[in-house]
Amino acid sequence: MFKTSKAIIVGFALLATLTSADPLDQKRTGVDGEATVENLTEFFKPKELSPFTSMRIKVMPDRGTRLIFPFSLTDENLKPTLNIFNANSSVFKVTEDEERITGQPVLDIEYVEEPAEIQRRFKEEGGFRPILGQIQISIGGYYIAIELESTLKPNDVVPNYVFQLSEEKREHLIDLAVDRHKQALDMEYKARFDALDEEAEKRTIKYVADLIAQDPETKWIKVEEESADQQISLYVERFEYFNDRYGVIRFEVSNQSGRGMEISDIQFIGLVDEVEEKIDGYSNCVDWLEKRETRQCVFVTQNLGVHRFNKMETVISGEEDSWSIVW
CATH class of the missing domain: 2.60.40.1150 (Immunoglobulin-like)
Structure with a gap:
């Protein structure tokens, strides 16, 4: 009973995190309190998060793009943990600093090519030619493939992509977290009881040895x-x-x-x-x-x-x- 109750409490905590981690849930409010995103798509663009998600992002120097997840990227209940592969790290940078990720639901993508290099290519190539890159992100059973393209046009850039889960997928994520936590608790208690059994067996053998050594x-x-x-x-x-x-x-x-x-x-x-x-x-x-x-x-x-x-x-x-x- 204690194991199950504790796991349910963790599930509720994760539910609270999932609910509060989506900024659109708090900011997308229209007439009569109905949710609407039309007036926010310029700065916050919704993107459905599925187990296998693909997308294309244009990135401009000095105007990074932020990925906003519906959960903390360092939530201990999410397995496997966060993994990032950046195929063109000389031009595109993804937040990987522990201090900036811990407890946060966001990743930042930046175009970090030096201005002098951009000017050189602009002159030599007769105009700006975009550079391509690719980022692979995996966390908690979600696999996200992102095609990157550099741009110098501000209107091409979306500052924030907000990953959203359907109610069904949100509940599924909570169920997975609860199941994982229950398994962890079961393993923890099994290890404790095994240790107690081993200690009890050692003491029993010692006591029997002491008895056998006596003349009854x-x-x-x-x-x-x-x-x-x-x-x-x-x-x-x-x-x-x-x-x-x-x-x-x-x-x-x-x-x-x-x-x-x-x-x-x-x-x-x-x-x-x-x-x-x-x-x-x-x-x-x-x-x-x-x-x-x-x-x-x-x-x-x-x-x-x-x-x-x-x-x-x-x-x-x-x-x-x-x-x-x-x-």
Whole structure:
């Protein structure tokens, strides 16, 4: 529940970012509050953003062009992260400075050819001939191919291209971000639990080693009893006490029937003056027993008072039957 809730909160945060990152959402307002872009296309030209987007941009010296995205370019939820390839970096420049990109939804494209070079080409070529370039941008599953062309005509230049997402694509982007964050949380928690399991296993092995190194206090029982239907035989050999913390009952279970049986549970119950007390613990004897098979078993408990019981009852449960043996 915590994982899912946290992922949803991140989704809402991304939704807020997507909503606020589009300046046209706040500036394109016409009659009765209806959205309109006619009066802004001179400075802000909308461009639909799809998984594979292509466009042509004309760039003029001293008049850069800005690409405005509907999300932050450094949003940690966008995978893969921002990648830019500029095929003609001597003439065209794209913002790649970390300080200018971090937390921002914009990229700037500039025509940086030296004025002297422009004048030289203008004279030698009998007029201005445009220089071509290409920029490839990829981020968050969107791939944008941009053809660049230099120009000296101000009217050719669009100062801002505003990438827009349809509502469906916007929701899809949010869903992807939520899914990625959930996966990241799942991996993080799995790593933590794996580390805890590993540490617990190391401590368990150390503790078992300490117990094995000790000589347990032993109380011999050597009692053998059969179930009423003579299908099951129980032989209890001894009690062992380790470190005043754990008790072990060593016993054998024999399948005296003519068919195999599944042992699903074994319980030990202490009897004192006709009052029953269930002994909590674990037995390794929960298994399949072939016909006429005898299995050596142990029952481990932290109840060290088994010696005070007048009698003990062992309840052996199978898939269909159960057997109660008092000893």
